[in-house]
Amino acid sequence: MNDIIPHWLTQQAFISSHVPAIEMENGINITFSELQQRSQQTAYQIAAYGIQEGAHVAILSKNDPRMIITIHALSYLGATVVLLNTRLTPAELQYQIDDANVSLLIYHDVFIDKVKQLQIENSLSFDEVKRLNIETGVALKEEIRLSDPFTIIYTSGTTGFPKGVIHTYGNHWWSAISSALNLGLSKADKWLAVLPFFHVGGLSIFLKSVIYGMPVYLVEKFNAAMVNEAIREKQVTIISVVTVMLQRLLDDLGVKRYPDTFRGMLLGGGPAPEVLLEQAKEKQVPVFQSYGMTETSSQIVTLSAKDALRKIGSSGKPLLSAQLKIHNKTTDGVGEIYVKGPMVTTGYYNNDTANANLFDKGWLKTGDLGHIDSEGFLYVVDRRNDLIISGGENVYPTEIEHVLEQIPDIREVAVVGRKDDTWGEVPVAYVVCESEALTEKCIIDYAHKHLAPYKVPKQILFINQLPRNASNKIMRHQLKAMLHTKR
Amino acid sequence: MNDIIPHWLTQQAFISSHVPAIEMENGINITFSELQQRSQQTAYQIAAYGIQEGAHVAILSKNDPRMIITIHALSYLGATVVLLNTRLTPAELQYQIDDANVSLLIYHDVFIDKVKQLQIENSLSFDEVKRLNIETGVALKEEIRLSDPFTIIYTSGTTGFPKGVIHTYGNHWWSAISSALNLGLSKADKWLAVLPFFHVGGLSIFLKSVIYGMPVYLVEKFNAAMVNEAIREKQVTIISVVTVMLQRLLDDLGVKRYPDTFRGMLLGGGPAPEVLLEQAKEKQVPVFQSYGMTETSSQIVTLSAKDALRKIGSSGKPLLSAQLKIHNKTTDGVGEIYVKGPMVTTGYYNNDTANANLFDKGWLKTGDLGHIDSEGFLYVVDRRNDLIISGGENVYPTEIEHVLEQIPDIREVAVVGRKDDTWGEVPVAYVVCESEALTEKCIIDYAHKHLAPYKVPKQILFINQLPRNASNKIMRHQLKAMLHTKR
Numbered sequence: 001m002n003d004i005i006p007h008w009l010t011q012q013a014f015i016s017s018h019v020p021a022i023e024m025e026n027g028i029n030i031t032f033s034e035l036q037q038r039s040q041q042t043a044y045q046i047a048a049y050g051i052q053e054g055a056h057v058a059i060l061s062k063n064d065p066r067m068i069i070t071i072h073a074l075s076y077l078g079a080t081v082v083l084l085n086t087r088l089t090p091a092e093l094q095y096q097i098d099d100a101n102v103s104l105l106i107y108h109d110v111f112i113d114k115v116k117q118l119q120i121e122n123s124l125s126f127d128e129v130k131r132l133n134i135e136t137g138v139a140l141k142e143e144i145r146l147s148d149p150f151t152i153i154y155t156s157g158t159t160g161f162p163k164g165v166i167h168t169y170g171n172h173w174w175s176a177i178s179s180a181l182n183l184g185l186s187k188a189d190k191w192l193a194v195l196p197f198f199h200v201g202g203l204s205i206f207l208k209s210v211i212y213g214m215p216v217y218l219v220e221k222f223n224a225a226m227v228n229e230a231i232r233e234k235q236v237t238i239i240s241v242v243t244v245m246l247q248r249l250l251d252d253l254g255v256k257r258y259p260d261t262f263r264g265m266l267l268g269g270g271p272a273p274e275v276l277l278e279q280a281k282e283k284q285v286p287v288f289q290s291y292g293m294t295e296t297s298s299q300i301v302t303l304s305a306k307d308a309l310r311k312i313g314s315s316g317k318p319l320l321s322a323q324l325k326i327h328n329k330t331t332d333g334v335g336e337i338y339v340k341g342p343m344v345t346t347g348y349y350n351n352d353t354a355n356a357n358l359f360d361k362g363w364l365k366t367g368d369l370g371h372i373d374s375e376g377f378l379y380v381v382d383r384r385n386d387l388i389i390s391g392g393e394n395v396y397p398t399e400i401e402h403v404l405e406q407i408p409d410i411r412e413v414a415v416v417g418r419k420d421d422t423w424g425e426v427p428v429a430y431v432v433c434e435s436e437a438l439t440e441k442c443i444i445d446y447a448h449k450h451l452a453p454y455k456v457p458k459q460i461l462f463i464n465q466l467p468r469n470a471s472n473k474i475m476r477h478q479l480k481a482m483l484h485t486k487r
Numbered sequence: 488m489n490d491i492i493p494h495w496l497t498q499q500a501f502i503s504s505h506v507p508a509i510e511m512e513n514g515i516n517i518t519f520s521e522l523q524q525r526s527q528q529t530a531y532q533i534a535a536y537g538i539q540e541g542a543h544v545a546i547l548s549k550n551d552p553r554m555i556i557t558i559h560a561l562s563y564l565g566a567t568v569v570l571l572n573t574r575l576t577p578a579e580l581q582y583q584i585d586d587a588n589v590s591l592l593i594y595h596d597v598f599i600d601k602v603k604q605l606q607i608e609n610s611l612s613f614d615e616v617k618r619l620n621i622e623t624g625v626a627l628k629e630e631i632r633l634s635d636p637f638t639i640i641y642t643s644g645t646t647g648f649p650k651g652v653i654h655t656y657g658n659h660w661w662s663a664i665s666s667a668l669n670l671g672l673s674k675a676d677k678w679l680a681v682l683p684f685f686h687v688g689g690l691s692i693f694l695k696s697v698i699y700g701m702p703v704y705l706v707e708k709f710n711a712a713m714v715n716e717a718i719r720e721k722q723v724t725i726i727s728v729v730t731v732m733l734q735r736l737l738d739d740l741g742v743k744r745y746p747d748t749f750r751g752m753l754l755g756g757g758p759a760p761e762v763l764l765e766q767a768k769e770k771q772v773p774v775f776q777s778y779g780m781t782e783t784s785s786q787i788v789t790l791s792a793k794d795a796l797r798k799i800g801s802s803g804k805p806l807l808s809a810q811l812k813i814h815n816k817t818t819d820g821v822g823e824i825y826v827k828g829p830m831v832t833t834g835y836y837n838n839d840t841a842n843a844n845l846f847d848k849g850w851l852k853t854g855d856l857g858h859i860d861s862e863g864f865l866y867v868v869d870r871r872n873d874l875i876i877s878g879g880e881n882v883y884p885t886e887i888e889h890v891l892e893q894i895p896d897i898r899e900v901a902v903v904g905r906k907d908d909t910w911g912e913v914p915v916a917y918v919v920c921e922s923e924a925l926t927e928k929c930i931i932d933y934a935h936k937h938l939a940p941y942k943v944p945k946q947i948l949f950i951n952q953l954p955r956n957a958s959n960k961i962m963r964h965q966l967k968a969m970l971h972t973k974r
Contacts, residue, residue, distance in 0.1 A: 006810050011807055177664055318493075
């Protein structure tokens with residue numbers, strides 16, 4: 001991890017100058033050489049603004065090439081990039097900005113209203129960055145030390161307070177390399193990027209791009225017809241998706257087929273339902289299911305397309321450089337999933353409490369429950385800390401509960417995931433009220449003010465008291481079971 | 488470099504159990520699962536013999552699957568592998584065995600006569616290893632720490648004493664990964680291995696095999712017709728060659744063509760002559776020229792096939808994780824070639840003197856002279872320390888001179904490389920004698936007793952005195968020039 005390599009964008013621009021790094025829907029391409037020039041120019045501009053090595057700079061942006069350019073620019077300065085989820089409320093963003101000691105926020109101009117509600121000394125829109133002076137006096141990084149931090153991405157947790165996962169350059173490097181060893185690597189590859197770039201799954205595509213010398217087809221917003229057209233007409237060979245996208249792509253595809261050059265879909269965010277995999281097989285669409293989390297810099301376990309139907313429900317085998325084991329197995333072989341490897345985070349930013357409990361002798365304690373079959377395939381049976389995965393976004397019940405508990409008339413609340421055909425799961429809230437005046441609408445309106453839309457409960461269920469076990473812990477499984485019988 | 492990954496063979500056997508790791512000319516395949524089993528069994532046997540972690544074990548073998556199995560076995564024990572060149576004389580072997588503190592020599596049975604002439608306490612033929620007890624009590628390595636030493640391969644130098652280049656697991660890992668980023672990586676890949684496995688270029692193919700999960704087609708001895716048949720009939724996609732092999736393969740190929748699935752030839756050991764590259768182009772054979780040395784764990788600079796004819800004489804651009812620069816440039820841009828990267832050795836074994844002069848601020852001083860053109864392509868103009876590269880083998884003039892100087896009637900001697908259509912270069916010796924009784928045959932016979940065959944001068948040129956400059960240094964360039972006029 002102390003390895004030093006040349007700056008990957010500079011080196012790739014040197015090796016593959018004229019190869020497109022980013023292709024866009026409007027037909028405009030950015031070559032690696034141009035990407036380097038624009039990133040370095042932006043680095044000089046940000047430096048002129050006063051940002052130095054070691055500074056934490058947050059980015060709030062939708063999928064846009066300037067986001068990628070800004071990320072590379074910050075790496076040229078040795079600054080750490082804090083990637084913000086654009087769906088968060090101002091209060092949620094404020095927490096992450098404060099927690100990560102952000103000294104500058106760079107944002108896409110469409111988020112100006114959100115930014116106005118934030119308390120932060122320095123903020124610049126992409127347009128403002130563009131107008132900054134260029135000071136070429138500062139020395140840009142010519143090398144990357146793999147042990148240096150590169151990005152911080154927040155992930156929620158049991159406590160309700162999000163934690164900033166630190167990724168070193170090495171974490172991202174190993175993730176990209178291990179993925180290439182798994183999927184192979186061809187000069188003809190072109191990866192379609194439509195997942196949000198502020199998530200590690202989206203970001204990783206752009207880092208693969210500079211490490212592999214591979215073009216990325218950048219899509220701002222998911223639209224099944226447009227993505228399918230891009231796959232069919234733009235020589236896209238791989239795409240990263242979550243289940244809901246896979247479903248919509250297959251529905252939209254209809255009787256059409258993808259070209260033979262299309263290598264498949266890398267699927268994150270939980271195993272896909274069998275019916276969807278059958279549908280994919282019928283349409284000859286290879287699907288690579290995977291298991292991973294922000295802490296593992298994206299996928300760490302992958303199911304090959306050829307095993308997809310033989311191992312329904314499995315996430316596959318660990319990548320070459322990763323290890324996997326089940327800790328504290330019960331008689332049925334289920335226990336906590338432990339993972340290890342050079343793509344695993346070194347810890348959370350500025351969070352000794354969480355870090356103290358993150359590793360067990362070098363193994364990351366994922367908190368997820370699972371088992372490994374006789375052939376070594378992983379099955380995730382329950383997500384960590386009652387995690388709900390909704391359309392690829394992580395939703396932690398406790399975070400929602402903490403918000404709803406602030407409503408004066410609510411005595412107690414428990415949030416669980418309800419199965420949903422479109423999103424996989426959606427959060428719903430069981431509420432015990434002090435007063436009958438409180439309506440579902442009131443509660444949901446309140447939630448909308450404090451929570452990102454995907455975290456807002458889709459249903460409020462009033463209940464006289466929450467089921468608790470002998471040690472007074474809420475029995476969420478019972479609440480989930482009640483949900484299923486009610487539907 | 489402190490990264491820890493699962494043992495690569497164990498992990499590959501887990502991921503790709505039934506994929507062939509080694510395919511042989513006799514039609515027998517060894518799968519990754521079998522390779523693991525046989526390597527682990529051999530590890531238990533070698534452990535039973537008393538070899539422990541940290542021991543240095545030498546291998547003297549021609550290209551044979553048992554050589555590969557033994558190398559993996561030693562890695563399971565955490566022992567360091569010293570790879571011996573089978574063409575060396577007993578005295579040359581003895582030097583390396585002593586210098587490397589070898590505690591056990593494992594050899595192919597065909598070398599029994601050579602081994603009998605060595606002074607070494609412990610030696611075992613492959614057959615003897617096979618008959619050893621299996622003691623499964625010992626704990627085999629489950630993980631690889633990339634900073635640990637794995638192999639030692641000797642390379643000669645100016646002083647005439649060979650130096651043991653240490654390769655860590657990380658050096659080999661980065662070499663394999665950087666090569667994949669350069670050449671791409673396909674599940675259909677199959678690499679033909681015919682270079683000697685005791686050289687880093689041959690060894691690297693087998694390490695790529697376990698890291699990529701790729702079959703290797705193992706060829707014991709080079710024969711153009713048989714290698715061509717393998718490429719044409721056995722789905723070989725890549726082959727590593729030296730110039731003389733490339734020439735013979737193209738000659739043998741005649742009007743036939745390789746299949747479209749054949750991706751090309753990775754060419755080491757100096758740039759190829761233009762006429763050969765033209766011939767390759769005409770026969771649609773992609774050639775990837777490269778520059779590297781034992782100290783860089785094989786290639787570190789590669790010329791893509793598409794640039795081969797545009798950049799005649801160039802070795803190309805550095806691999807993604809490597810850096811290249813010219814030190815102390817003269818006005819024509821020529822200077823010493825410096826390289827840097829995680830595939831570069833940490834130093835020579837037990838050789839403080841050589842190590843003290845090996846690096847300059849983290850850059851490896853190759854000793855070779857070269858320049859870089861405006862597009863960043865490297866041209867090697869002169870090899871380090873008058874190095875002669877003959878059929879891919881390094882030959883150091885000083886080493887030969889030291890041997891010939893031992894002949895009583897020789898007053899002084901200077902060895903230079905003569906261009907050779909078959910071998911690229913061959914060594915010839917200029918000799919100043921005390922007596923006229925000494926014949927060319929006498930000298931060559933003497934050389935044969937003390938030097939590997941490829942180091943024996945192909946011609947002895949008697950001369951009255953050696954040309955020396957003002958500081959009394961032999962002017963080898965003048966000797967080379969004399970050679971050209973004489974031919």
